[in-house]
Amino acid sequence: MSNVLALIETTADGRIRNTAASVLAAAAKLGTPIAVVATAPGAGAGLAAELGSLGARQVCIVENGQAGSLLATPQVDALAAAAERFVPSAILAVNSVESREAAARSAVRLRAGLLTDAVSVRSDGGKIVATHSVFGGAYTVESAVEGSPAVITVRQGAVEGQATPTDAAVTILSAVSAAAASAAINRIDDAPAASSRPELRTAAKVVSGGRGLGSQENFVLVEQLADALGAAVGASRAAVDSGYVPQSHQVGQTGTTVSPDLYIALGISGAIQHRAGMQTAKTIVAINKDTDAPIFDVADFGVVGDVFAVVPQLIKALEARAG
Amino acid sequence: MKIVVLVKQVPDTYEDRKLDTAAGLVDRGACEPVLDEINERALEVALRYRDGNKGTEVVLLSMGPEGTASALRKGLSMGADVAVHVLDSALSGADLGRTAAVLAAALRATGFDLVIAGNASTDGGGGVVPAMVAEHLGLPHLTFLDAVEISAGTVAGVRATEHGSLGVHALLPAVISVTERSAEARFPNFKGILKAKKKPLQVLSLAEIGLDPAFAGAGRSAVVTAAERPARTGGTRITDEGTAGEQLADFLASARLI
Numbered sequence: 001m002s003n004v005l006a007l008i009e010t011t012a013d014g015r016i017r018n019t020a021a022s023v024l025a026a027a028a029k030l031g032t033p034i035a036v037v038a039t040a041p042g043a044g045a046g047l048a049a050e051l052g053s054l055g056a057r058q059v060c061i062v063e064n065g066q067a068g069s070l071l072a073t074p075q076v077d078a079l080a081a082a083a084e085r086f087v088p089s090a091i092l093a094v095n096s097v098e099s100r101e102a103a104a105r106s107a108v109r110l111r112a113g114l115l116t117d118a119v120s121v122r123s124d125g126g127k128i129v130a131t132h133s134v135f136g137g138a139y140t141v142e143s144a145v146e147g148s149p150a151v152i153t154v155r156q157g158a159v160e161g162q163a164t165p166t167d168a169a170v171t172i173l174s175a176v177s178a179a180a181a182s183a184a185i186n187r188i189d190d191a192p193a194a195s196s197r198p199e200l201r202t203a204a205k206v207v208s209g210g211r212g213l214g215s216q217e218n219f220v221l222v223e224q225l226a227d228a229l230g231a232a233v234g235a236s237r238a239a240v241d242s243g244y245v246p247q248s249h250q251v252g253q254t255g256t257t258v259s260p261d262l263y264i265a266l267g268i269s270g271a272i273q274h275r276a277g278m279q280t281a282k283t284i285v286a287i288n289k290d291t292d293a294p295i296f297d298v299a300d301f302g303v304v305g306d307v308f309a310v311v312p313q314l315i316k317a318l319e320a321r322a323g
Numbered sequence: 324m325k326i327v328v329l330v331k332q333v334p335d336t337y338e339d340r341k342l343d344t345a346a347g348l349v350d351r352g353a354c355e356p357v358l359d360e361i362n363e364r365a366l367e368v369a370l371r372y373r374d375g376n377k378g379t380e381v382v383l384l385s386m387g388p389e390g391t392a393s394a395l396r397k398g399l400s401m402g403a404d405v406a407v408h409v410l411d412s413a414l415s416g417a418d419l420g421r422t423a424a425v426l427a428a429a430l431r432a433t434g435f436d437l438v439i440a441g442n443a444s445t446d447g448g449g450g451v452v453p454a455m456v457a458e459h460l461g462l463p464h465l466t467f468l469d470a471v472e473i474s475a476g477t478v479a480g481v482r483a484t485e486h487g488s489l490g491v492h493a494l495l496p497a498v499i500s501v502t503e504r505s506a507e508a509r510f511p512n513f514k515g516i517l518k519a520k521k522k523p524l525q526v527l528s529l530a531e532i533g534l535d536p537a538f539a540g541a542g543r544s545a546v547v548t549a550a551e552r553p554a555r556t557g558g559t560r561i562t563d564e565g566t567a568g569e570q571l572a573d574f575l576a577s578a579r580l581i
Contacts (some may be wrong), residue, residue, distance in 0.1 A: 011486070071465065071482075071491050072454065097450070097467050097484045104451035107420060108458040113542035114419050116449040129547060139342045141549045147542030153451075156485075183463040183497070186479075187490030201485070205580070229581065247504070253445065254503055262580045279555060283578055285571065291562075298555040301574045305563025313568025318581060321572065 055163020212267020
């Protein structure tokens with residue numbers, strides 16, 4: 001089996017982010033998963049056991065005095081050092097703002113082909129193929145890379161399953177980043193999840209509200225239904241622009257793209273830009289008082305009615321079932 | 324200071340965008356091509372700096388097919404000084420790697436102190452080209468900036484990530500990209516539109532920026548298959564007559580979603 005590198009994301013204080021499991025699971029589909037982590041010198045020793053339990057067969061710690069103080073280049077240099085040592089057939093990273101740029105710079109440095117935002121990866125007779133969901137899920141595209149390695153960023157939450165836990169062997173390498181080619185980080189606000197609700201991007205259920213909620217106060221209704229279902233809270237651009245919720249909740253082309261099992265749209269008309277961010281949801285429910293709202297064209301279950309009447313009744317029914 | 328703004332012509336997102344499933348490429352004929360809105364914001368960041376700093380030159384740079392000139396004229400009418408268009412038949416279907424290599428070579432040819440791009444295009448949406456250009460040029464990238472501060476020799480900003488935010492800074496030259504929260508773009512006025520027609524728009528081929536059209540030795544990505552997903556169709560629709568909430572709970576239960 002060929003080696004496959006998986007770039008592991010860490011928090012500002014050096015812990016492994018929860019994106020590690022899915023990038024290792026994706027790597028295990030293609031070959032022998034090798035976790036690559038850029039850390040400050042001496043800070044990586046405690047990470048191997050956890051990464052092994054997530055399926056890494058090897059853990060490659062690349063010590064770098066500038067890890068955490070330079071933007072992305074310590075991760076690029078870590079991937080370059082690990083690629084030289086392990087000669088991988090593929091290099092995988094999470095398609096987050098943080099990691100995809102590190103993957104992209106690595107692709108340039110290694111003169112490798114780059115595939116971004118894969119929703120699944122597979123090895124097809126030795127050829128690595130990535131599947132992408134394009135234009136908000138309207139098209140499914142498969143792509144491959146000519147030459148080796150293939151550098152692929154994987155959409156968060158898209159690859160399911162977990163690689164088999166192992167006792168990972170540890171390799172420690174070191175790297176120095178060129179300060180002139182790096183932006184310096186002078187402030188980190190590593191915001192912990194502000195609520196106990198699941199993260200929007202990876203949530204199995206999402207309840208979103210739109211302009212139909214009418215006010216910031218009324219938006220509480222969305223949160224109440226979300227909490228009754230254990231769902232994340234989303235919003236349309238109209239709701240964000242009206243100040244009902246912060247922009248981080250925006251679902252759609254210019255916000256977060258979600259692909260949950262259940263998506264409930266409350267008072268959202270369903271403009272193309274919004275649908276582009278949610279129409280790959282497995283089941284879509286819409287409640288809107290406007291019979292002509294385009295959201296009904298993609299809804300598996302649509303209710304023409306007043307959200308302020310239907311949602312409280314739904315919450316009550318959910319509570320009754322929960323007993 | 325010389326600021327180069329990277330721009331791209333994309334299918335208008337207000338229409339249903341199409342993919343040519345045989346070629347696996349964007350069907351550029353299917354809907355109105357426009358200057359990507361995020362590029363207007365990137366240009367606005369450059370123009371605001373020029374408004375306060377005499378002697379600043381703002382250059383637009385784009386790689387794209389023939390029609391890209393109209394997007395460049397839009398940018399010129401907003402106030403950019405000059406436009407550069409890399410146009411070459413060898414670039415049809417160029418992947419992210421080639422796009423970045425071409426833009427980097429064109430930047431070497433035009434010269435720059437600061438490169439400003441949008442954080443991600445609305446069509447490809449990879450969000451990686453600015454970082455790749457920076458790697459080619461051996462420069463820092465400061466991307467996904469919600470707020471930007473440019474001064475004579477430095478650039479700083481606040482970068483939004485999935486996990487919070489980062490304050491970042493670098494010496495110039497550097498490559499930055501901005502988000503839709505960075506700046507509200509100005510509208511071109513009548514005078515600007517008239518002036519834009521007389522502004523220089525330079526067209527360069529790959530040979531003119533010193534690139535081999537074969538890109539020998541570089542890996543590349545290619546589409547293997549592309550298929551239109553069957554359109555979603557509306558399912559059950561009910562009108563609330565007092566029990567819709569309960570009916571919806573029944574539906575969720577029968578679909579095992581609660």
